[in-house]
Every structure is written in C-alpha cells, then in structure tokens.
Amino acid sequence: MSKVRIGFDAKRLFFNREGLGSYARTLIHDILTYLPEYELHLYTPELRRNEMTAPIIEHPQVQVHTPERGSMFWRSKGMISDLRRDNINIYWGLSNELPYGIKKEGIHTIVTIHDLIHRKFPAQFKLADRMVNRLKFTHATQASDLIIVPSSNTKDDLLSYYPEASSKTKVMYQSVNPQIRQATKNTGQGEYLLFVGTINERKNLKLLIQALGNMKSEDRYKVKVVGEGKKYKRECLDMIDGLGLSDHFDFVSNVSTDELIVLYQNAKCLVFPSHYEGFGIPAIEALTLNIPVIISNSTSLPEIIGQHGIVIDNFRAETLTNALYHIKSKECRSKTLIGVEDHIKKFDPQTITLQVKGLIDSLLN
DSSP: OOOEEEEEEOHHHHHOSSTHHHHHHHHHHHHHHHOTTEEEEEEOSSOOOSTTTHHHHTOTTEEEEOOSSOOTTIIIIITHHHHHHTTOSEEEESSSOOOTTGGGGTOEEEEEOOOOHHHHOGGGSOHHHHHHHHHHHHHHHHHOSEEEESSHHHHHHHHHHOGGGGGGEEEOOOOOOHHHHTSOOOOSOOOEEEEESOBSGGGTHHHHHHHHHHSOGGGOOEEEEESOBSHHHHHHHHHHHHTTOGGGEEEEOSOOHHHHHHHHHTEEEEEEOOSOOSSOHHHHHHHHTTOOEEEESSTTHHHHHTTSSEEEOTTOHHHHHHHHHHTTSHHHHHHHHTTHHHHGGGGOHHHHHHHHHHHHHHHHO
C-alpha cells in the first residue's frame, strides 16, 4: 500500500525565522518523528537551506517542490497542477490560506488559521493588505475541509466572522521547538527580564517601559528585548530615553535558537503584556524552560498559561509594576511553577501529532 501523500504550503517554513516559520518547522519535525507512514511534500517559492531547514530538507520522508517558472501567483493558484502531478491526498495550508481552485481537484484540505490580527488590529495593516487578507481568509474558510486554530480564543474570533465554519474548526495547540524542549531548564538565578516578540503596538512593549519607570530606581531590573521593529521601536527608544532608562534596556535581534535558549535560561522572568495573541508561543517556551511569566489578561494568553503565570491588565502599567515587585520573591517563583510540568503536557509533541493523525484519518475515511 502506498504512503499517504500530504502537501504543505512551506513558504513560511523556509522564509520566516520565527512565528509562522517556527510553527511550520516544529509541526513538520514532529510529524516526521512520530508518523513515519506519511510522505511529506513541501511547496515553496524558493528553497532556502540553513541550520533550521537542512534537517527537514534531508529527511527521506520529505520532497521539496519549487515552481518551474515564475512564482508570483504560484502559491495562490499555479501550484494546483503540481499537486495534481504529485498525487497529493491532503493539502495543508500552514499560514492562513489555500490555493484558489483546489476545491475542484478532489484533494482534501486543511488550513491553519493562526489569528485574526488583520481584523482586530487593522491599523497595523495597509488598506490593500487588509483587503487581501480578508479575501484569503474567506476563501480558506470556504474551501477547507478542516480548519485548525491554536487556541479556543482564536476559534471564537474566527467564528465571530465566519460562523458557518463552526462544524469544521478544531483547536490544536502548538508544541515547542525541539531544541527548546531538550535544553537545560532555568535554575532561578537570572537577574534580567526578557521580552520576546516583534516590537510593534500589539506586543505592548511601552507598558513594560512605563512599569519599569514607575519602580524605585534601586529596584529596577535590566531588560533584554528580543525582536525587530520600526516606527514603534523608535517610539519605545524615545520613551526609554525620556524616562532615563537607557542603561536598563538591551535590544537584540536576529538571534539563533541556541542564543534564544541561553537568553531564556538566564532570565528572571518573561514579560509578555501583548494586546492580542492567537497562541503566544514565547509564554510556553518560557514555562518549558522553567521560567515564570507575566502575561496580559487578553485573548489566548490566560488559556495557554493556566495557573502558571502572573496576569496583569494590558492597559494599566501599575498592574505590571506590582507584578515586577512581586516576582522578586522566591515564593512567587515556586508558586507559579508548581505543577507546570503537568500543564505543559498539553503541548506535548507526541500528543499533538496523534491529533494530527486523527484529523488526517478522519479526512481519508
């Protein structure tokens, strides 16, 4: 009996270091580890080989496909003929979209909808990008046989705009990068705060700057900020300078996974005051490495963290200031991390991969 052939939209796997790229690589890695019965076909406008993608490219279960001619409309429509050529049984759009026309091909389809940021924070997108996103999301929800979302909160958001997708929308949590899962855990000796994420309005770095400014000077922490940013980052730097906090903030970018692990291992706490997250992978990465987290009370974060974080109001800096004083105590660390190993089993890669197998079997049968 021939292997089931699963095609994946792999652009983000090859093009994005974090976010959707990390999600795609981790999911593919775990399928390769636990489900050897599948043949994986990765479709990307361009093959990019680096330390993150090479183990996937070289795996015997994997075949990578790139367009023979121009790639401008290949992902949105042109790859249909390639899927037909490769006898793909199931096609999985890993980043919110499916190629137009796939529904007519008789190929089963899955799409991962990560979040509804373009709806919830439209100001972060140009008008043209908002319109394109709406078209892509609408088509993906209509053309898919199954929709995967990373949290119940994202499911609620999706169904508020596309209620007709209710019966085929399934929550499937993300697992953590295997390098992070295997790394040595934090021992509690760290002295700096860690902020991980794109430096934009949604991630809410200004709240941390204001909260640190509210503290007594002798109680303030050093902060390491991991991420890229443009206009909002410049505003943050001006705010830091205006509050006399320049010596307290260290911005780092383009870090490797190994470098990120070291930053986690030596942190006092992860501060994640985001206004909106479809999932919030840095929070689970931190808990996996035994680091306390401070999160906002918005969207998916309380769901993902459970009882293992300090929850603050993402619009009130004083609540974060109080939390920063609170984490100075050893009792706070021990209390928030009690039972964390049981909690992160929800994000166990084998458990999640068994969910993948169940979904695939349900489509094929």
